[in-house]
Amino acid sequence: METATSNDYILNSTLEIKPTPITVAYGDGIGPDLMRATLRILDAAGARIAVNEIEIGEKVYLKGFSSGIAPEAWESLRKTKVFLKSPITTPQGGGFKSLNVTIRKTLGLFANVRPCITYYPYVHSNHPEMDVVIIRENEEDLYAGIEHRQTDEVYQCLKLVSRPGCERIVRYAFEYARAYKRKKVTCMTKDNIMKFTDGLFHKVFDEIGAEYPEIEKEHWIIDIGMAKAATRPEVFDVIVTPNLYGDILSDVTAEIAGSVGLAPSANIGEHCAMFEAIHGSAPDIAGKDIANPSSLILAAVMMLVHIGQSEIAMKIHNAWLKTIEDGVHTADIFTLDQSTSKVGTQFFADAVIQRLGLIPTRLKPIHYGTPPDLTAALARPVRRSFEKKELVGMDVFVHWNGNTEQLADKLQASSVPGLKLVMITNRGVKVWPQGLSETFCTDHWRCRFMGDSAPVPHSTLISLLQNLSTAEIDFIKTENLCTFNGVPGYSLGQGQ
Secondary structure, eight states, rough: OOSSSSSSEEEETTSOOOOOEEEOOSSSSHHHHHHHHHOOOOOOOOEEEEEEEOOOOOOHHHHHHHSBBBBHHHHHHHHEEEEEOOOOOOSSTTTTTOOHHHHHHHHOOOOEEEEEETTTTSOSSOTTTEEEEEEEEEEEGGGGGGGEEOOSOEEOOOOOOOOOHHHHHHHHHHHHHHHHHHOOEEEEOOOTOOOTTHHHHHHHHHHHHOTTTSSEEEEEEEHHHHHHHHHOGGOOSSEEEOHHHHHHHHHHHHHHHHHHGEEEEEEEEESSSSEEESOOOOOGTTTSSOOHHHHHHHHHHHHHHHHHHHHHHHHHHHHHHHHTTTTEEOOGGGGGGTTTTTTOOHHHHHHHHHHHTTOOOSSSSOOOOOOOOOHHHHHHHOOOOOOEEEEEEEEEEEESSSHHHHHHHHHHHOOOOTTTEEEEEEEEEEETTTTTOOOOOOOEEEEEEEEESSSSSSSHHHHHHHHHHHOOOOEEEEEEEETTTEEESSSSOOOO
């Protein structure tokens, strides 16, 4: 190992082949232990990489950077386009943002790929045949991070789902399945309830899936689909799903496969990629040399495949499998019946290094050929022609502490020609007209005004808001109601 600068070093710099530059962050908690173990294995295996180290995480947060990363670190990421990252700690309170979400969204890492495989019987699992890949949309959904406190009692988080976002992740899932000879892609959404957002995801899945006739396709509602994945994961192959569902589902499947400490994660974008362990920084065991480095080691294997060093990836992966097969286990997966020795982080890395060049005899050996070309999946979607959009009304959200009838009277008195109050809901339930006395209401009301004819001029909406202001009605948010080619682009309330 040769030091290049104060912040850089090159692994196997004596090789004639020019090394691939990557950015590395040691992270917080157990992160430095995991990264040291992983880089030692990469070095011993002959990985041709030139490493630039950046600092992220808790120390950077506490220096005043709310996202946990300093401006100069972005330059390294944009230059190398490959990021190997250890877990970090996000300080509690203080409005600190998730660094993982910030990096994924800023660099356009739209696809999160998490293989969840059992290593039975050497790692305990009730599902010895499990081999599932979760492909999670990584930029949208509730992770858009747009939240507001709107009243004394009500907070909101906006769920944003776009057609381009759906098209990119769904196509990536099918291209991944085709490249890795997977037989089935399953879509999981909650479109029986969220008919517009999750409904769009399901619709795009059906549209794009039709272009892959050789691959079996199915859709599950997320709640029963996740229950099935937890009890019969062997019936799934590749699963594609929106952001929040994918986050939960991938942790569930990783745990039932054996341990989240064994599961790697890749975040893939058009320009950059990030590879990381899926678990946290576990500060309670930091520096004790007992953490399992496997998740980060296998993430580094995914990185090597990504940068075209498949032969090195295969050498490390098979050595890792041989180590697991030989019963050399860290404490989190140690069992008396299958383990031969309980080891710490660095000793586990030593055991993998000792087995470089060996292949497992009972677990299935890994073979990485030429890295698959997923260029089609990474291309930006072609925007469709615009539909005819007409403004037909407006939902006005109001902070109100009185009763429903009093609010309706004030709203009707403040209405303007061309707009009519047609409905009031509270937490999505219609309470006017003809609401039920049993319905519990908060201080947050959605008041729907519809136009007498379409399109409704924007000036009419402005006049309505001026009247509401004069009447001292505290409106906190508005949503324009539009049709697209004559089809309502908004959920219909009861009686609509």
